[in-house]
Amino acid sequence: MxxxxxxxxxxxxxxxxxxxxxxxxxxxxxxxxxxxxxxxxxxxxxxxxxxxxxxxxxxxxxxxxxxxxxxxxxxxxxxxxxxxxxxxxxxxxxxxxxxxxxxxxxxxxxxxxxxxxxxxxxxxxxxxxxxxxxxxxxxxxxxxxxxxxxxxxxxxxxxxxxxxxxxxxxxxxxxxxxxxxxxxxxxxxxxxxxxxxxxxxxxxxxxxxxxxxxxxxxxxxxxxxxxxxxxxxxxxxxxxxxxxxxxxxxxxxxxxxxxxxxxxxxxxxxxxxxxxxxxxxxxxxxxxxxxxxxxxxxxxxxxxxxxxxxxxxxxxxxxxxxxxxxxxxxxxxxxxxxxxQDTPAEVIRAPRPQPTEPVGVSLTAVRFRYGGADQDTLSADAEFAPGTWTAITGASGSGKSTLLSLIAGLRQPSAGQVRWQTSSVGQAPALGGCAWVGQQTVLLDATVRDNIRLGRPDAAERQIQQAVVAAGLSVVIEGLPEGLNTRLGEGGWGVSTGEARRIAIARAFLRGARLWLLDEPTAHLDADSEREVVEALRRATDGCTVIVATHSFPLAAAADAVFAIDDGLLHDARLVNAR
Known part of the structure; x- marks a missing residue:
């Protein structure tokens, strides 16, 4: 509106x-x-x-x-x-x-x-x-x-x-x-x-x-x-x-x-x-x-x-x-x-992380329409297998971010059902139960350690160090004046866009979630920075389910499955290309 x-x-x-x-x-x-x-x-x-x-x-x-x-x-x-x-x-x-x-x-x-x-x-x-x-x-x-x-x-x-x-x-x-x-x-x-x-x-x-x-x-x-x-x-x-x-x-x-x-x-x-x-x-x-x-x-x-x-x-x-x-x-x-009063009466709380079990996602007759719109913004029927990388492609404004928000539970579908599946249980999306990395990284006017710890405020030093290694930040931290205690300016002053993105990856890793949703994680990066971020994501998400919305051809080509959104409809891009 x-x-x-x-x-x-x-x-x-x-x-x-x-x-x-x-x-x-x-x-x-x-x-x-x-x-x-x-x-x-x-x-x-x-x-x-x-x-x-x-x-x-x-x-x-x-x-x-x-x-x-x-x-x-x-x-x-x-x-x-x-x-x-x-x-x-x-x-x-x-x-x-x-x-x-x-x-x-x-x-x-x-x-x-x-x-x-x-x-x-x-x-x-x-x-x-x-x-x-x-x-x-x-x-x-x-x-x-x-x-x-x-x-x-x-x-x-x-x-x-x-x-x-x-x-x-x-x-x-x-x-x-x-x-x-x-x-x-x-x-x-x-x-x-x-x-x-x-x-x-x-x-x-x-x-x-x-x-x-x-x-x-x-x-x-x-x-x-x-x-x-x-x-x-x-x-x-x-x-x-x-x-x-x-x-x-x-x-x-x-x-x-x-x-x-x-x-x-x-x-x-x-x-x-x-x-x-x-x-x-x-x-x-x-x-x-x-x-x-x-x-x-x-x-x-x-x-x-x-x-x-x-x-x-x-x-x-x-x-x-x-x-x-x-x-x-x-x-x-x-x-x-x-x-x-628009808050749901029954709130689904995020489950405790299950580090050894990745989460699959199923979309059954999912439809989403913004209030006041004449037609559906998105229609989707798909399965995302546990432990795999899936790329979602499509033009800007096609509904990639909307799809990720439905999977995360940030929005409710107008029709159909979104389910998280493990070997033991199936449930609706639980808010806070997945890791999210977007194209805009929010960094506070605080130390690098505090910015990483946002993912888990009670994290021990050993866990922070593991997140640093997983995100490929070790060399970056060594180059900062005070290491993890270096204070970043508001908005991330003091680190590059690629380094800020890796701090976000370390923050997400610290959460311990087994489902990762990535919204254009390599946007606005040069080729070298993009390669470093992708490598960091591969390390950090080992054994996790990853669904990434992207325009990047190299990132989509490296995925286990590729889906595309055309005219609001989600479909398997590789099946279409095979025809």
């Missing part, structure tokens, strides 16, 4: 179906579990912050009353001291609440990334069709979107009811007409919050689609920069990237405008309520208004009611401000679920 097709499919901005949205909301609530302990502590401290703040304003109002009544200086001193202590406690509780909420967010993000890692890595049993752009977006951005949402809303869900009840109780205690004004204006807020939610939902859907599209364009551009340069298409791709960035910018500004508008309406309602209370209290203190049966207003009670009035609306204001955060989190929940 192209990036344009992906945007056209996902960029409509249409809200999710109600049933799916309810499911996403349920999952979103459950995803807060890893940080719920921290969120509960944070909510408790937010409630304490409210109580300390009420105390602070009470001390200030009491001090003002003392000054107006010409009381002794001791009253003012005690009032100011109480104000200072309560202020310190309120600030401390607020800061601590924020710190605990951040810890909870980190716990949630870590939990989500662990789920995503387990779902995306083949060793977890997932037959992943998730593209790299979508996987990176989920790991980096979406996990943080969900975690930030919980950090802002879960503690608030604990503290908001208690804080509002505390403020309302204090207001009612000092002057109940002011509390009635607060209750009446509260009824106007849910409608505004609902409108804010609808606005935010539509905008968040479009923003998520634009983000996904931009991620795909950027990743495709980086991966194909060499091809784009050779075709002279860098400028055209730059315009595509600019268009994608503009789409995201427009979607983001739309979300911000909606958030600003809903926040403005919320502020109007809150300001109106505070203004009504302030006007009533002012006129009451001046003697112009007197509500029947209402307690007499003093400077202390009137000032305290005015000071705590904004605190009553603070939780609602905070909740309204995170409506757009919730919609982003809901979109993230749907995307993460699509990745995590």
């Amino acid at each position: 192209t990036t344009n097709e992906m945007y056209e499919r996902d960029g409509t901005g249409e809200p999710s179906a109600p049933g799916q949205r309810q499911h996403d909301d349920t999952w979103l609530t459950a995803s807060a579990a890893p940080g719920r302990h921290w969120f509960l502590l944070s909510g408790t401290l937010q409630t304490l912050e409210t109580l300390f703040t009420i105390t602070r304003w009470g001390a200030l109002a009491w001090t003002a009353q003392a000054v107006m009544d010409d009381r002794a200086g001791a009253h003012e001193t005690w009032g100011l001291a109480a104000f200072a202590v309560a202020s310190v406690l309120a600030v401390g509780a607020g800061c601590s609440a924020g710190t605990l909420a951040e810890r909870g967010a980190r716990a949630v993000a870590t939990g989500l990334r662990q789920q995503l890692t387990g779902a995306l890595l083949p060793t977890a049993g997932r037959i992943s069709q998730t593209g790299p752009a979508e996987a990176a977006w989920a790991m980096v951005d979406l996990a943080d979107d969900v975690a930030d949402f919980h950090a802002q809303t879960v503690p608030l869900s604990y503290s908001a009811p208690l804080s509002m009840i505390a403020v309302l109780a204090v207001t009612a205690a000092v002057h109940w007409p002011a509390a009635i004004v607060l209750v009446l204006t509260t009824a106007l807020l849910p409608l505004n919050m609902r409108l804010a939610g609808l606005f935010a939902q539509h905008g968040a859907d479009r923003q998520a689609a634009a983000t996904r599209y931009l991620n795909a364009v950027v990743l495709d551009s980086f991966r194909g920069i060499r091809t784009l340069r050779e075709l002279g298409a860098v400028g055209r791709r730059g315009r595509t990237l600019t268009t994608a960035a503009e789409r995201l910018n427009k979607a983001t500004m739309s979300v911000l405008r909606r958030a600003f508008l809903s926040g403005m309406i919320m502020d109007v309602v809150i300001t109106f309520s505070i203004a009504v209370n302030a006007t009533y209290i002012g006129l009451s203190l001046l003697g112009y208004v007197q509500v029947p049966h209402a307690p007499h207003l003093t400077l202390f009670t009137g000032l305290l009611a005015l000071l705590v009035c904004p605190m009553y609306f603070a939780p609602m204001r905070a909740r309204a401000s995170v409506f757009h955060v919730r919609e982003r989190a809901t979109v993230a929940a749907g995307a993460i679920q699509a990745i995590v």
Whole structure:
């Protein structure tokens, strides 16, 4: 699927179906579990912050009353001291609440990334069709979107009811007409919050689609920069990237405008309520208004009611401000679920290596079709005998790598069956049970020993030395400044392409697998390097079953059997040639 097709499919901005949205909301609530302990502590401290703040304003109002009544200086001193202590406690509780909420967010993000890692890595049993752009977006951005949402809303869900009840109780205690004004204006807020939610939902859907599209364009551009340069298409791709960035910018500004508008309406309602209370209290203190049966207003009670009035609306204001955060989190929940829940319920774990018994492979009526394709990409019926070398040939893009991934268990066939056979047992492909050497060797910024040991982290020194000999690396290691302890730069700086390929062979040898799958192992090598790599492979795979996808004629000619893929059909090339 192209990036344009992906945007056209996902960029409509249409809200999710109600049933799916309810499911996403349920999952979103459950995803807060890893940080719920921290969120509960944070909510408790937010409630304490409210109580300390009420105390602070009470001390200030009491001090003002003392000054107006010409009381002794001791009253003012005690009032100011109480104000200072309560202020310190309120600030401390607020800061601590924020710190605990951040810890909870980190716990949630870590939990989500662990789920995503387990779902995306083949060793977890997932037959992943998730593209790299979508996987990176989920790991980096979406996990943080969900975690930030919980950090802002879960503690608030604990503290908001208690804080509002505390403020309302204090207001009612000092002057109940002011509390009635607060209750009446509260009824106007849910409608505004609902409108804010609808606005935010539509905008968040479009923003998520634009983000996904931009991620795909950027990743495709980086991966194909060499091809784009050779075709002279860098400028055209730059315009595509600019268009994608503009789409995201427009979607983001739309979300911000909606958030600003809903926040403005919320502020109007809150300001109106505070203004009504302030006007009533002012006129009451001046003697112009007197509500029947209402307690007499003093400077202390009137000032305290005015000071705590904004605190009553603070939780609602905070909740309204995170409506757009919730919609982003809901979109993230749907995307993460699509990745995590696609993991097979029953996972076939790799068997323990059987060093003395090579593995045969049988393909029975195997068909594979990519999602959305009109026809099968690959059709195969074949047997690969244990302990033999089989070459798979065919044009670029014919399906050689797809075939190897089916044999390895990295993909599941659309139809048919792939089986691994030994003299004692037959089974479906077990992830991690075979050795894989591809045309792109991944070398870490670590020592040669550590790069080889990736194949088996607990390998002893003797086993590493055996892998070095089997891969023909002995001379190479002797020529390095510190031998096996020589540190390679990121991407394998310090060794040639052929030497890097032999390090990959040593790594695979260390696994002890009896089935080797080789994807163009001699690609981009000169004749001498190709010969050295083939010799290393022959040594390392002695007694193993080897299936190699290759364009190399010498490598194919040296195989025990040769199969070709033409128009998606796998057939025995030597039988065809004999005809």
